Amino acid sequence: MNLESISTISWISLMQDQLGTSSWRIALFGLSLIYGLIILPTGAVMSYLERKLRADFHARIGPSRAGHAGIFQPLADTLKLLQKEKYSRSTWTEMLWIGFYTMAFYSIVAVMPLGSIALLVNTDMSAFLPFWAALVLAFGTMVFGLSQDSVPGWFGGVRVAAQALAGAFPAIVAILCVGLQAGGFSWSSMAAVQGASPFSWTVANPFELIAFFAFVGGGMILLGIPPLDTGLSMPDIHGGVISSLYGKRYSLFRFSRFYGFFLWSVIAVTMFLGAWILPFGLSEILRLQERFILLGSLELLWILLKTVLLMLVVSSVAQVVPRGRVDHVTDFSWKVLSPFSLLALIGYTVWIGLRTFL
Amino acid sequence: MKISVFSGIVKYFQDVYQGFRSVMNSYSAALPYVLGMGELRKEVTEQYPDPISSKTPDDLPPRSRGILFNDIERCTGCRECKQVCPSRAIEIETEIRPDTNQVWVSTFNIDMAKCVLCGLCVDACLPNSLVHTRQYIQSAYNLSELMMSFGKGPITPKQRVNWEIARRIKENDEVLI
Numbered sequence: 001m002n003l004e005s006i007s008t009i010s011w012i013s014l015m016q017d018q019l020g021t022s023s024w025r026i027a028l029f030g031l032s033l034i035y036g037l038i039i040l041p042t043g044a045v046m047s048y049l050e051r052k053l054r055a056d057f058h059a060r061i062g063p064s065r066a067g068h069a070g071i072f073q074p075l076a077d078t079l080k081l082l083q084k085e086k087y088s089r090s091t092w093t094e095m096l097w098i099g100f101y102t103m104a105f106y107s108i109v110a111v112m113p114l115g116s117i118a119l120l121v122n123t124d125m126s127a128f129l130p131f132w133a134a135l136v137l138a139f140g141t142m143v144f145g146l147s148q149d150s151v152p153g154w155f156g157g158v159r160v161a162a163q164a165l166a167g168a169f170p171a172i173v174a175i176l177c178v179g180l181q182a183g184g185f186s187w188s189s190m191a192a193v194q195g196a197s198p199f200s201w202t203v204a205n206p207f208e209l210i211a212f213f214a215f216v217g218g219g220m221i222l223l224g225i226p227p228l229d230t231g232l233s234m235p236d237i238h239g240g241v242i243s244s245l246y247g248k249r250y251s252l253f254r255f256s257r258f259y260g261f262f263l264w265s266v267i268a269v270t271m272f273l274g275a276w277i278l279p280f281g282l283s284e285i286l287r288l289q290e291r292f293i294l295l296g297s298l299e300l301l302w303i304l305l306k307t308v309l310l311m312l313v314v315s316s317v318a319q320v321v322p323r324g325r326v327d328h329v330t331d332f333s334w335k336v337l338s339p340f341s342l343l344a345l346i347g348y349t350v351w352i353g354l355r356t357f358l
Numbered sequence: 359m360k361i362s363v364f365s366g367i368v369k370y371f372q373d374v375y376q377g378f379r380s381v382m383n384s385y386s387a388a389l390p391y392v393l394g395m396g397e398l399r400k401e402v403t404e405q406y407p408d409p410i411s412s413k414t415p416d417d418l419p420p421r422s423r424g425i426l427f428n429d430i431e432r433c434t435g436c437r438e439c440k441q442v443c444p445s446r447a448i449e450i451e452t453e454i455r456p457d458t459n460q461v462w463v464s465t466f467n468i469d470m471a472k473c474v475l476c477g478l479c480v481d482a483c484l485p486n487s488l489v490h491t492r493q494y495i496q497s498a499y500n501l502s503e504l505m506m507s508f509g510k511g512p513i514t515p516k517q518r519v520n521w522e523i524a525r526r527i528k529e530n531d532e533v534l535i
Binding site for chain 1: 384
């Protein structure tokens with residue numbers, strides 16, 4: 001990827017001209033806005049909805065104390081975790097995994113697809129960049145596990161790495177399928193080939209539907225999303241690497257889990273489920289009327305709504321399927337998801353060939 | 359048993375279908391709870407017992423294990439509780455009282471942040487000085503607030519002198535008698 005392939009969108013250039021400040025300051029401001037106004041609030045909402053949904057599955061009440069119907073429970077939990085006292089000394093290995101996590105959190109926020117206006121940077125290889133964040137998160141978790149002087153830490157760390165490698169393959173092949181359809185791997189090209197109607201989404205094609213399942217399943221394995229989180233929660237390793245986490249570090253770890261899940265889901269929506277294209281032709285109408293702020297806000301809300309719904313559906317799988325063993329999960333990736341993703345790729349290639357020549 | 363390639367492929371797809379169907383069956387069993395259909399809507403949660411809700415410590419089952427309490431006047435400082443504690447939450451220091459030659463429990467600390475409320479220490483306590491109370495709320499802002507101290511404190515030089523005098527008086531009285 002070279003610098004010419006990176007194109008900043010117009011509003012950064014506009015702000016640079018009007019404010020006379022450097023582009024990195026505007027980008028930093030943009031990143032802070034994305035975190036403060038989008039990712040963290042979505043994390044809180046998602047945490048609340050997921051707990052309520054899980055409670056419904058179990059015939060429980062769920063969060064009910066903090067605020068009306070427990071709506072402030074995520075805030076209360078965060079405050080509690082941040083106030084926890086440390087009772088062990090910090091080590092350099094701890095700083096190492098925290099460093100990896102921080103790198104994963106900030107490195108690709110700029111390329112996160114949150115609408116045509118909110119997209120800070122649009123590159124030719126955008127679709128592959130989330131792998132960077134997901135693999136760095138997995139690597140950080142592995143380093144953290146191996147740095148612990150305990151069997152749960154060592155085995156947990158190695159299992160996280162094994163899962164990450166197994167899950168990455170079908171997900172990459174699924175991205176190639178979408179790239180074939182879109183004619184490129186930038187978010188804008190992937191959104192351009194889709195429409196507002198579900199019948200014009202990428203996933204409407206039968207081969208892309210298989211690729212969608214391979215991408216979501218691969219992501220669940222790569223990031224360790226329940227019930228495929230065997231590297232983190234198997235009973236034989238007593239919780240794996242997280243068994244020694246508490247307080248601020250635990251909140252950082254929990255946030256990383258949400259961040260990876262959110263990132264993967266927003267990308268799945270962009271590639272397969274109609275991206276940020278608004279229904280009823282609103283996108284074109286607002287663009288023609290040059291109401292870019294309204295367009296950007298609606299696109300953002302629309303893609304967030306679809307992302308949260310997808311996350312809830314994926315979360316619900318964990319409520320009906322028991323957690324498997326780590327070898328079952330890696331087998332599932334190599335023996336089911338990978339062949340099916342290759343089938344989707346070959347099938348879609350043949351489909352394109354037939355469409356071109358017939 | 360050796361099977362043909364075709365049969366193997368068919369079996370592979372059958373297994374994948376069975377897996378998919380198994381997930382769908384699980385959904386069909388669980389969804390009535392989510393959608394609140396019929397009697398399945400009933401939520402089974404009992405609120406955490408506290409004075410605000412209907413449950414109070416008095417409503418707890420008889421053998422509930424709450425925060426530990428040690429009646430230090432009955433405690434002999436035998437350290438049995440410390441020996442059996444799996445989480446090493448108990449710290450005991452003792453001295454010999456000069457006037458009676460009995461054990462003086464100067465330090466008896468229980469770190470409730472470490473305590474797992476297993477009850478082994480209570481079972482091991484011969485004079486029955488260590489008991490579980492019915493208090494279960496242990497929330498605190500600092501870990502130090504969870505340290506329960508029951509010890510009598512170290513014997514001071516003044517106490518030692520007083521006890522020595524008392525012991526001599528008692529001995530003289532016995533000689534006179």
